[in-house]
Amino acid sequence: MPLVLFAGFPSSGKSTWAQRLAEQLQSRISTLAPHEEGANMKVILHSDDSLGIRREMYRESATEKAARAAQMSAVKRDISKNNIVILDSMSYNKGFRYQLFCEAKSAATSNCLVQVICPTAVCFELNAAREDRQHAWQDDLLAQMIARFEEPDGAKRWDSPLISVAHDEAELPFDRIWEAVALKKAPKPNHATVLKPAVAADYLQQLDRLTNQVVSDLVAYQQIDAFGTLRIKNTDASDCFVELPSLHTSTATLQRIRRNFLNLNRVRQLDPDRIIPLFTEYLSNHLSSDGAPH
Incomplete structure (x- = not known):
């Protein structure tokens, strides 16, 4: 891509920082000589506003899944080694951050996570001070989103490198972000990202067993109304x-959904360590795009 993912509470100043980063990246790229690293990159900024995602979509699970699907689709569409994609969203869900990490890795591009740090009380103050009330959060929904936030952990590969910025800092740590997305060497394809010819005799049995295991776990999980x-x-x-x-x-x-996944992957061999990650992502995308469950 590379991918720059913003995370933080609603009304913490993420959009301000994301817009400023996009401008700084464009400015830096314009100064580079044609042979310099990053000279041919294009900056693309996606946000809830640009994707038509309303605040109220985060109130219900079904509409929130549609919002995340729109964000994921935009990122996938713009995956390119010559694009720096900035996603301005709360990214409060670590499962969603993991999916985005997998997209960046499968494209063999770099990524980083920028977390905007802001006290809860200040978020409410900034939200109340918005002149455009259509872009303000309802207080109860704002409280819900803050409570749902799953703190990034820089020790996890999908949250790394983790770059923090306070809501009231004077400047972004731009050089660190530039190093992470433009100068850092892209990850090499590995077992998690490379498709292989179907040569293993027991591949289809592994594919069937592992995907069936995931479905069984999901059914058991739903039995407790979770x-x-x-x-x-x-x-x-x-x-x-x-x-x-x-x-x-x-x-x-x-x-x-499992049968569709099996049909798509019968003619190619996936590494055993890649079957479950791909199938869980496939499930998440289809459960989201299908809307209400059947």
């Missing part, structure tokens, strides 16, 4: 996540 983010252990012991709708999804619907 929704939100389901954590699933991958074969390499890393964590994968499935974003669940607020209502139960039938086993028949889950098996239909």
Whole structure:
């Protein structure tokens, strides 16, 4: 891409910093000689406003999933080694941040997470002071979004490098961001991102067993009336996540999605460590795009 992902509470100043970063990046690129690293890059800024995502969409699970699907679609559409994509969103859900990390890695591009730090009380003050009330948050929804926020952890690969900036700082740590997205060497393709020819005799059995295991875990999780983010252990012991709708999804619907995934991947071999991450992402995207569960 590279990808610069903003995270933080609503009304913490993320959009101001994101816009300022886009301007600084464009300014830096314009000064580079044609042979310099980053000289051919284009800056693309996506935000809830540019994507038509209303504040109220975060109130209900189904509409929030549609909002995240729009953000994910915009990022996927603009994946390119010559584009710096800035996503100005709360990114409060670590499962969503993990999905975006996977997109950046599969494109063999760099990424970083910029967290805007702002006290809760100040967020409410800044929100109340908005002149454009259409862009203000309802106080109860603002409180809900702050309560839902899952703090980034720089020790996790999907939250790294983590760059923090206070809402009232004078300047962005621009040089650190530039180094992370323009100068840092892109990750090499590995088992998690490279497709291989289907040569293993037991590949189809692994594909069937691992995807069926995910569906079984999801069905069992729903039996306790739970929704939100389901954590699933991958074969390499890393964590994968499935974003669940607020209502139960039938086993028949889950098996239909699983069959579609199997059909897409029968003719190519995925590394065993890649099957569960890809399937959980596939599930999350389809459960989101399908809207209300069947």
